[in-house]
Amino acid sequence: MNYQKILDEIYAEIQPELSYGKVADYIPALAEVEKKQFAMTLTLPDGTMYSVGDSQKRFSIQSISKVFTFTLALQLYSKELYNRVGVEPSGNAFNSLVQLEYENGIPRNPFINAGAIAITDSLISHYKDEYKTLEVIMQFIRDISCNPILSFDQIVAKSEMEYGDRNLALARLMKSFGNFENDVPKTVMMYCKHCAITMNTEELSRAMMFLAFGGTDPISKKTFISSSKAKRINAVMLTCGHYDASGEFAYHVGLPAKSGVGGGIVATVPGTMSIAVWSPALNKYGNSHAGTIALEKFTTKTGLSIF
Amino acid sequence: MNYQKILDEIYAEIQPELSYGKVADYIPALAEVEKKQFAMTLTLPDGTMYSVGDSQKRFSIQSISKVFTFTLALQLYSKELYNRVGVEPSGNAFNSLVQLEYENGIPRNPFINAGAIAITDSLISHYKDEYKTLEVIMQFIRDISCNPILSFDQIVAKSEMEYGDRNLALARLMKSFGNFENDVPKTVMMYCKHCAITMNTEELSRAMMFLAFGGTDPISKKTFISSSKAKRINAVMLTCGHYDASGEFAYHVGLPAKSGVGGGIVATVPGTMSIAVWSPALNKYGNSHAGTIALEKFTTKTGLSIF
Amino acid sequence: MNYQKILDEIYAEIQPELSYGKVADYIPALAEVEKKQFAMTLTLPDGTMYSVGDSQKRFSIQSISKVFTFTLALQLYSKELYNRVGVEPSGNAFNSLVQLEYENGIPRNPFINAGAIAITDSLISHYKDEYKTLEVIMQFIRDISCNPILSFDQIVAKSEMEYGDRNLALARLMKSFGNFENDVPKTVMMYCKHCAITMNTEELSRAMMFLAFGGTDPISKKTFISSSKAKRINAVMLTCGHYDASGEFAYHVGLPAKSGVGGGIVATVPGTMSIAVWSPALNKYGNSHAGTIALEKFTTKTGLSIF
């Protein structure tokens, strides 16, 4: 298939969509991002990469980082992790406390805020220290991307923490149910830091290759997680990767994927390729408006889908 | 792969599980079913079928019928259907009114009770008459199964209606929001009838072939729905097919599937095969206890999964 | 105190308020009522009555009838009634199903729709027949008002039933939890009929005298309920009489009272008088806009309040 041609078509067709949606504005650092931007990259197992748009421009990966921390937690823990975080779609907004209260402080899945904070907490419990944990997370992301210079944006992390009352509320509520092990503000700070990692679509697409190929990066040949766990991570991306629009995404796009409020979306075509797309304006569910449409166009044009 | 051997292994391994769970007891007709039963059948595109257990014993397909009525509705309607029924996991019990009230009478998806009743209502609106609608549904199921004698159990349907207050409540609530077009009791009665269809695992597995193969039955070569709609039905099965345990099922099994409280589960391995399993005792989410485990064993043993 | 002067003042002051709010429009029969109407009547224990405005114009008493059916149920039942209906404010809209589902089909109090329907159901269970029940209700209202000609509006009752899907949903949901004893449509029809009783403020004020005076009408000297039960009915009026604005009403007015979507409100000053007010335009909680303000003015001007 002529992937470059397909990406070029999508790029042309997506232009009118760049006017719609709204850049995340809950923190100043994200609100400043210029709205009409778009990039898309796909990576094949031989290392070939196809891109359109601003594919070298880094953005805040935000919730996409939750895929990486969940992977790290699955490396360390097995069944005991399910006592702390489920793998079920929530049917609620990503930052809602309602279900968390009804369900005794056990977050529905690792991709809503509460679940991701609980995962961060579980990592800190293992590595004993939040700085060590951050180091492990950063090293992991550098390893899977084969890119030693990736880092996070201190200003975004700090800004996120300043406006982080909802996340602190989620953590406190979990703690009140006994589902929290470390210091609340320090843990939430660490969560804000890994959400503030900046990557471009080339780097993100590259980083997802191990998940698109059963846990082993087909380019570096390094294994990061077992095949069965890689499948499970893909399953959670499919059912929970787009907050309360995950069903819609599965229906219209049909690929395991994870979005972030920075406007990025990563997707896998298991056994075939990994994809990253970025456009900062969000739809009402908090997912990239143009990014979602671009992926739908991609699966329609290529017939690629897991279904 | 030696599928018969795999099924035989599963059959042996599943025996201890048949003691667990509880047969549906909300209506007398279902409560009488003997608990320790099990059957599993898979059908390949060349028509080969592998079975273990009571694969010729018919049972009440219940919510599995929702896959078929949703398919019929997708044949008739396109975008206007989404105004009446969504495609999002609910995060709630299958018969809950809570979310339906909060979301103005629009059911989350076609596989929870409210959604399936709305789908039945949309079919009656098109076919003008509930008997004609039932005839169309029955004929469709006979066509996809290549089996002209399939029918439904009058006693189960009647019993379901007698204890059908919750379903009537869901329908009335939708009507109060303007999301209901036909007579409430007649529509719910029709819903009860298609839920009372009886099939065995061989018949069910056969009936799902068109969905496992992009809308066209590879054996009869008949096309029942477009490839893109077939993919979407599979997507909804994956995200919503097991009520509020759909995420768990995707995580542990990794196949699009739909369960019914009669103890049946159908699953597709897109492009490869369709599977039906039956064991009447249910887990706490209302899905077949042994059936779920059998499918997990199957994907573990075969490596088949969409992820 | 010069009550006539106070009523005249209120009448003058309330005029600008008659432009605000919205007449109930969920059924055509109520939507047609002319908005800018106002009446207020108070009755003293010696039989003296003071009125302003259209105090002889009848209107649909709607939920005010729930006070009378609750009184009848308390005559018949004691503790067993609390197993079916509570006496707790709901914190939810008057026709919400959410709490009813969470609380297993037991309505919070007899003044939200579900509770009042359950009360009607309990009356039908006692009187064995819905027509006999309606006769008893009508006779009771004629007795407490010393007015043999009171009746209900057939057109309003029928219209209410036609648009009664929400009430039918509430009844079905209660039935699904085993908290319903009689035929659902017939019971809801009976509920619609007693809601459609028409009275004017003079009649309503008169009818409430027994509740303002410990169960015994000080004018006719007839006892309709024990003193302790009369107090309890007043308590429920205070905590639950204005739907989800009952706290506000207690705070600003400070009297036990019950409102209806026809725009009527009845209130008691225990041991002193009963009051009825009417103005059909409703505030966002479904209570008479001008009626609520008139009562607040009345307690401010007179210092009458239970607190």
Added chain:
Amino acid sequence: MNYQKILDEIYAEIQPELSYGKVADYIPALAEVEKKQFAMTLTLPDGTMYSVGDSQKRFSIQSISKVFTFTLALQLYSKELYNRVGVEPSGNAFNSLVQLEYENGIPRNPFINAGAIAITDSLISHYKDEYKTLEVIMQFIRDISCNPILSFDQIVAKSEMEYGDRNLALARLMKSFGNFENDVPKTVMMYCKHCAITMNTEELSRAMMFLAFGGTDPISKKTFISSSKAKRINAVMLTCGHYDASGEFAYHVGLPAKSGVGGGIVATVPGTMSIAVWSPALNKYGNSHAGTIALEKFTTKTGLSIF
């Protein structure tokens, strides 16, 4: 009326009830309290006091302090306070976050935890400093009790803060909605401190006299709040004073009252007397089991009730 005789009767009759219920155990400091204790005191406007039981034994007043902080806030603020805290019964548990999220961070009333924390926050905003605020609260309680030595229990306050995650979650959630002005941990600490005030039933009964008599203590002749505001505080006590059992309390007791998890309840008979009762074992709603029953016996025996 021979109040001493009535109290003595209640004391005798209440003995078997002291075995029921459960002492608050969410913090160690409260869990240690001996269960089978009981005290009751009533104060008349001439200063006469009648008591039974351990009426000089101090206990943690906990949520009863919310009456006093609400009074202070009403002294300082008028309508703007209603933008921050409502006066509506919640229909939910006292520490629930569900409704607070649905209602955009505005607590339903000043007597659930979120509301009381918001009130404390509003006091700190006025007094600029949390220590100054605590001083004002303590001075107010000493003034209304004519008792200069009242204080709070540092151990209880500290313990409450250690187990205070739920309260911190409530505060953070309010802050995330912009309904919080001061430092979260410092404000919640201040809240814990005023909840940890210790008083006995004699002191509490004395302290409530100004609220039983329209804002002016009839013994000291000091006015603490306007008559209309005093009525309103009584109204909120009636509709919201017993968490999600306020309707039950109004129904069975019929007096404005406020309970605390330390086992205390204060009640007013407006214009007649104030009452305090204490027994540490709580019913399932978190209100004193024996205390509630004692008050019901009191109003039954005396006929005192606001209805």
